Amino acid sequence: MISFSRIAAVFIKELVQMRRDRPTFAIMIMVPVMQLALFGFAINTDPRHLPAAVELRDDGPLTRSFLSSLKQSTYVDIIDIVHSDAEGEELLRSGKVNFLIVIPENFETEFVRGQKPEILIAADASDPVAAGGVVGAIGEIARRAFAPELDRLPAKLRGGAPPYNVVIHRQYNPEGVTAFNIVPGLLGVILTMTMTMITSIALTRERERGTYEALLSTPVRPLEIMIGKTTPYIIVGAIQTSIILLAARYVFHIPFTGDPAAFLLVISVFILTNLMLGYLISTVAKTQMQAMQMTFFIFLPSILLSGFMFPFRAMPSWARAIGEAIPNTHFLRMVREIMLKGAGLPDIIGDLGPLLLILLVLAGIALMRFQRTLD
């Protein structure tokens, strides 16, 4: 009973209206560009000269060589040397330093004996980007520092694994969200905001302009209106996604390691879910103003509780429970899995299922709420 002609009627009409509404269209395209630029500048992906403290429990040529190598790397500036745990912890906690480098007792002796002493790097990962650079570089810094020493070691200690361990403790942000995580996250946030907003006024605008009465006086069905009104914006979502992906690749040099087909599926379901969410709002909102307010009401938890802003596992359980009902939560996990960890479809089923469920529930409620009359 669904008529393709009627869906096409609504679809074509929306496309024409979208094309005529240049400012809105421009905003839809500008939002991702601006967000990326903003985050791109704000996130210095290669931060240098971060304050660090060294907790010296041992001293000797190896230690000094390591410390000077650290300084040369320009990643950190050693602003303090302490000799006890308490002092070091305090510096890190108060935020005076981003890193605390602990050279353990008997480091030098254990090193030459091949007992693999541990250098501990405690990083304040509450600023994950700041921590990321050093954490990434520390292995190389240590290797360079100890290279001349290694040459002097007995042959049995050369080759193979280095005779020391660098242990990194990320504190305050155990998931260690990095810039790599933020750009895919932005994709979810931007799509949530723009897709929801654009359809949240889909029906509200018709109601406000009085065109709703003419529309309803025709035999068009609620499902046909819904399909016809949301599909044009899939195109907009696809454009936004392309912009962000291109920026991720060429501006932020984020590798795309996973399965593109899985990504396409995930992104489609996610865009549809947000369009449905917006459409549901538009069946409720009386005015465009109300629709905007409801969109923002939904937008905030999508940022705060989805794992975009704060690491999901570090949130209290009630917040996680809410988070599980937010489309962005599942999307973020899947996109990070696919883009950064090389996941394919089987790896993400656990999040795709819930997202599909949310989509169906939203569409169902929107259809039920749709008024065929003007009451």
Add this chain to the structure above:
Amino acid sequence: MSCEPVIDVRGLTKSFGDKTVVDHFDLKVPRGSIYGFLGPNGSGKTTTIRMVCGLLKPDEGEGTCLGYDVLHESVKIKSNVGYMTQRFSLYEDLSIRENLEFFSRLYGLDNMRRRVNDAIASLGLEGRARQLAGSLSGGWKQRLALAACMIHEPQLLLLDEPTAGVDPKARRDFWDTIRAYAREGVTTLVSTHYMDEAVQCDRIAYIAYGKKLLDAPTAEIPARLGLHAFKIDNGDLEKLSAALKGAPGVEILARFGASIHVCGKDREKLAAAVGRIRGEPGVRVTEIEAGLEEAFIYLMTESDDNFSVEESAA
């Protein structure tokens, strides 16, 4: 089948909040007729029309429209009705052609291009088909809206003040079209505030405060009300109006061009009232037959005690 009324509704009632806007409204509209729907502002005309075509759910009442149940078969009703809304409800950011195409597609029409071209041609808008509907003048918007609601050649036209703001020539054309449709069997229910349009209707239903006060063939309405009228011209009309206003027997007093019409149900009292001014210099008084316009002015002033009118009209 053909004698079955196109609209047949009984007891339609609709309230918004605690205000009953349409109160047990009955209507039977025979096929091929032009049915006028009159009443003061806010009397419930638009609300009634919306209930008839399934855009509002009646709180009470039942009936059929084009043989379909108004409560449960609104989709079928909508496919066969052309409803022109009182407020302009086409898309202002679509062109004339795009609007017409949109509605053609919604009705699933074949030969869309031809129909749209014909509609544009009959509007005389060939050169402006790409103009945005929002940039049309008020009268042209009305004419476009009318064309849009007729694009699927419906069996029933529900027109809510279709000619508001339309110039006299276009209104004439519009009524010629409606009559031509009626000859082909298309039924029209049209609400209007214009008397020159009311007289063109076969029958008129008059509503006030949500209640139907009168439902009769147009020609019989003045007689049904039992109105008597006198026409007064020449003389100082301002002074004469002041003298007659409120005089016993003068129930309405209205200016018609260069004359005054006074009407009332009690001919004796009315004659006595005008008798008193007969002597004034230059004044000419003639008894006339009360027309439709007097009838409706009378109805609108009397709407408060509507039950008495309803009985006398029944």
